[in-house]
Amino acid sequence: MAELGYSPGLAGVVAGATRISSVGQAGLRYRGYDIAKLAETVCFEEVLHLLVYGELPTRRQLAFLRDTLMEFRRLPRPVVDVLRSIPTDTDLMDVLRTTVSLLGHYDPTHGDTPDDLRRRSIWLTASIASLIAARHRFVNRLEPLDPQPGLAHAEELLFQLHGETPDEQAARLIDLSLILYAEHDFNASTFTARVIASTRSDLVSAIVGAIGALKGPLHGGANERAMEMLAQFHTPDDAAAFITRALERKDKVMGFGHRVYRNGDHRAEILEAALRRHAETAGAAKWMAIYDAIKTPMVTEKGIHPNLDFPCALTYHLLNLPVDLYTPLFVASRVAGWCAHVIEQVEEDKLYRPLSAYVGEPPRPVPPMSAR
Ligand code: COA
Numbered sequence: 194m195a196e197l198g199y200s201p202g203l204a205g206v207v208a209g210a211t212r213i214s215s216v217g218q219a220g221l222r223y224r225g226y227d228i229a230k231l232a233e234t235v236c237f238e239e240v241l242h243l244l245v246y247g248e249l250p251t252r253r254q255l256a257f258l259r260d261t262l263m264e265f266r267r268l269p270r271p272v273v274d275v276l277r278s279i280p281t282d283t284d285l286m287d288v289l290r291t292t293v294s295l296l297g298h299y300d301p302t303h304g305d306t307p308d309d310l311r312r313r314s315i316w317l318t319a320s321i322a323s324l325i326a327a328r329h330r331f332v333n334r335l336e337p338l339d340p341q342p343g344l345a346h347a348e349e350l351l352f353q354l355h356g357e358t359p360d361e362q363a364a365r366l367i368d369l370s371l372i373l374y375a376e377h378d379f380n381a382s383t384f385t386a387r388v389i390a391s392t393r394s395d396l397v398s399a400i401v402g403a404i405g406a407l408k409g410p411l412h413g414g415a416n417e418r419a420m421e422m423l424a425q426f427h428t429p430d431d432a433a434a435f436i437t438r439a440l441e442r443k444d445k446v447m448g449f450g451h452r453v454y455r456n457g458d459h460r461a462e463i464l465e466a467a468l469r470r471h472a473e474t475a476g477a478a479k480w481m482a483i484y485d486a487i488k489t490p491m492v493t494e495k496g497i498h499p500n501l502d503f504p505c506a507l508t509y510h511l512l513n514l515p516v517d518l519y520t521p522l523f524v525a526s527r528v529a530g531w532c533a534h535v536i537e538q539v540e541e542d543k544l545y546r547p548l549s550a551y552v553g554e555p556p557r558p559v560p561p562m563s564a565r
Contacts, residue, residue, distance in 0.1 A: 448503030
């Protein structure tokens, strides 16, 4: 098949050019800035501005962005009604896919210039956080909360979920996870969004498609599956026994491996360091021992490193977030990268239309009904 120029899963294929991020074993950069430096020094809103507008914001631009996010946080009443009415056992990613689509009918932004799309991106980022929080509260028989002016995006998200101003450490961990998840070049969901945008469809359609792609356990769904795996174990020995069996059976371990990072995911290292510091103060040494009982044999025996989903799963767990929120929180962040890519794709204006290698039946005559 290789002679046909076909690579399964498009592995190793360059499918487009981007100015938004660079992903490689040497490091991850958002618009040229090293992810480790960004994670250390900026907040999610600054990353959102960097991705969508192309540059880090000035102090005034950041204040304006925060005000715009605030302006867009309140959900339209018909959307709230649907959030309330969807059966409570529905997967939150499915709820998000449906309600982002519905939200598109109440878009307060107008026009289709790149600047209009930037403003629509900020509206989507604000609204998606509110959708997640409101749905979480309905499922727990609570009413959604009004947004709280003056909070940073991560704080606001935690406030809208729990109804309390979050402590600094929890807000910082959520902010860090949002920064690290925000953008990752041509991953499956971003590529989906770009393909949709390439037909000159609209931004909301591209984001709805991307949500569907992110849901899968080989992509964004891995953080939930990783926590479901971790939650089975009472001791590090249980975890070690599980991994021995999984490696023998050649099972896929969720939260490990990456198409591009074969020697480790920088984002995972950054979050893992923050997670270890948090676990120490939160009295969660047992959880870190279970985490290491899985990670160590995966790395030393199999040479497969954790990706961001593995430390993220435990981070969210230690912040008392229920598992069904994990992939939606990934959406709350990645929407920034998706929107940036849609805008780039719109500016490029080139339809995606690859070829396929036909491997079916050779040419044959159509048999009459009596001969089938
Ligand atoms: N657990 C166990 N083995 C794994 C593994 C994992 N998570 N990820 C890869 N491998 C093994 C494969 O079994 C395969 O082994 P083999 O050569 O002996 O058959 C080898 O590593 C190559 O894996 P492959 O699935 O071909 O790599 P890929 O580039 O297609 O897959 C992922 C990348 C992300 C789909 C894959 O690593 C995976 O399924 N990970 C779990 C899901 C996950 O965490 N996704 C989030 C990604 S950010």
